[in-house]
Amino acid sequence: MxxxxxxxxxxxxxxxxxxxxxxxxxxxxxxxxxxxxxxxxxxxxxxxxxxxxxxxxxxxxxxxxxxxxxxxxxxxxxxxxxxxxxxxxxxxxxxxxxxxxxxxxxxxxxxxxxxxxxxxxxGRKLVKLDLSVVSIDREKDGFLVSARFSNSGEHPIKFKTPDRWNTRMGRDMDILGVNGYRVGSAGNDDDQLGLALAGKLLVDPEQFPDGEVNLAPHSSVVVKMKTDSISKFSAGAYDLNIGAFMNIKVIGFQSSLLQVDFHSDYKNPTRITFDRDYPSTPQEREQWEAMHKAEMSWQPVKPGQTFAEDGLYRAVRTGNGHRGLLLKPFKAGEVAPTGRVTMPMQELPDVNIDGPVQWVWEAIAPTPVKPWSFDMIADTVQFCEPGAECPRSGRWVRRIQSDDLYGRAPTRYDIASLVTRRRGERMPEGDEGTGRTDWEWVGA
Missing domain, CATH: 3.30.1560 (Mago nashi protein)
Structure with a gap:
């Protein structure tokens, strides 16, 4: 046979x-x-x-x-x-x-x-490579993830340390990622946790000479990766698994196990409890915002389409790609405007974009400190009073509000006033000669 x-x-x-x-x-x-x-x-x-x-x-x-x-x-x-x-x-x-x-x-x-x-x-394990999550610890500028590679087979296995993997899109791309769901949840997106482990390898340099892991038969090794590529998640206990798409070499055994795609044991996930949401501090929100902005840059919402998530969005002129200076809040489920949009251009603030636009996610929208509260988390606000402490790092422009009792006169923007402030710095004072003014955040 x-x-x-x-x-x-x-x-x-x-x-x-x-x-x-x-x-x-x-x-x-x-x-x-x-x-x-x-x-x-x-x-x-x-x-x-x-x-x-x-x-x-x-x-x-x-x-x-x-x-x-x-x-x-x-x-x-x-x-x-x-x-x-x-x-x-x-x-x-x-x-x-x-x-x-x-x-x-x-x-x-x-x-x-x-x-x-x-x-x-x-069967007898001639070759066997496994992967599991050991721990995940919150760090100042991200998370420290410890992952264990285990060789329970009869032949050595060699591969590059994850910090040297090729993470560019393509057939030879290598990926290491953690994912899982909150214990007791229905498996909704809000109860999911995901981390992409492409970052700095924290280890004694002598442990992996030449940037390679050499796993002897019936041995294991723990690698620690610092990452800031993290999806939003809520506090709670999570059952987590880890997966890899990577290149390996089996020593002393001929096979086609060269580029492999695998995950940890779903029947035995690693349970880890997080005591607070992510992001939940100003630094974490800035970090998550920058990552998510890059992810969303290739997913514009076109005129008439529905917004998939809340946020502050930037208008991008269809046809020529010119970007608007001002940010507009939209909620998930709202429909993108189909008419003409006129606002100062980001590249040349003295010139307006004028015409149909698509919208690109830029930042977290003003977020209540509690559900149904009128008070907003400070570092998510969009407007700031003159002379106050800057709540959100980035660029700000002075807006001049109408004194019209009926509110029919449009808000004007002093384009020459564009300033950059870090969170905690003092905002410029108002200009008494221009009437009621405040500052509007226009992006990091």
């Missing part, structure tokens, strides 16, 4: 996708390779397992071999590009699973799942 089945071939039918998932049988020995456990909650880590078949597993393998050698169906409606190879009547057959009818394919898939499970659960 001899066959091989690649369970996650790429859309173009190629065999090498993120290290491959495949099973093969030679005689009565089953080999299972897991190079991608990303979409499988029942399997964690990556590796290669070997199992001597007997009883039901042996019968499943024989049935699978028979199905792979069954008659092809020229009218098959199966679209899976999965590859297989099998020895049929002494000759090797190599083709795609869509050779067979749907009922045959369904049987094949069930048998492959059963044999994969048997190999992973009961």
């Amino acid at each position: 001899h066959f091989a089945y690649t369970t996650n071939g790429a859309a173009d039918g190629s065999i090498n996708r993120y290290g491959n998932n495949e099973i093969s049988v030679s005689g009565d020995v089953l080999t299972v390779q897991i190079g991608d456990s990303d979409n499988n909650r029942n399997i964690s880590g990556v590796g290669i397992f070997q199992l001597k078949l007997s009883n039901k597993n042996l019968e499943d393998a024989r049935q699978l071999a028979k199905l792979l050698c069954s008659q092809k169906d020229p009218h098959s409606d199966v679209t899976l590009p999965t590859l297989y190879g099998a020895k049929c009547d002494g000759e090797m057959r190599s083709s795609y699973i869509n050779d067979f009818s749907r009922p045959v394919v369904n049987q094949i898939v069930q048998l492959v799942d059963s044999l994969t499970n048997a190999g992973v659960q009961n």
Whole structure:
């Protein structure tokens, strides 16, 4: 009995996708390779397992071999590009699973799942790499995440330390990230926590010479990463997992486990309790705002579209890309204006943008200190009185409010007054000759 089945071939039918998932049988020995456990909650880590078949597993393998050698169906409606190879009547057959009818394919898939499970659960671990969260600690300018890489296989595994990973978009990109949900939650976005671990590696330089981790068989190592790439989350206890999309090298064993995609054990998450929300301090809000602004820069809300989240948004002129100076608050669910927008231009404040615009998320909108409160968290406010302590770092412009009792005269802006202030510095005094004035925040 001899066959091989690649369970996650790429859309173009190629065999090498993120290290491959495949099973093969030679005689009565089953080999299972897991190079991608990303979409499988029942399997964690990556590796290669070997199992001597007997009883039901042996019968499943024989049935699978028979199905792979069954008659092809020229009218098959199966679209899976999965590859297989099998020895049929002494000759090797190599083709795609869509050779067979749907009922045959369904049987094949069930048998492959059963044999994969048997190999992973009961097989000898020739190669096995796992990952888990150890701890997450709040730091002054982000979070310190400790993650454990464990090698429970029989061969050394080598890879670059995460601070040297290639994080640029593309096939060779490496990713390390934490995610999870608050204990007892319904799994809503507000109860989710996510951290992207692309930052500074905190470790004794002698621990990883040449920026490489060399994991001996049956050993583990803890790496500590400082990160400021964090999603908003509420205080509470969270069950957290960690995932990696990375390049590895197995020493002394030939395999296609080169670029792998895997996660920690979903059945045994790491529970961590956070005593306060994030962000919840002025420094954290500034940090989160800068990160989220970069993330949202490529997701403009076009005229007539619905805003997905609250925030202060900047107008960007459709057609020429000129940006407005002033920020406008919108709430999730509101519809973006479809008419013309006129306001000073960010690049040339003496010139107006005038026409249809799309809106780009810029910053946190004024936020009540408590639900339904009229008092706002100081470092989220949009307006400030002259001479007061600056509540929010960034650029401010003086606005001159109308003395019209009926409020029909528009608010004017003294473009020449643009100033930059850090939080805690004193704002400029008012100009008595211009009437009622205050200051409006126009971005960091």
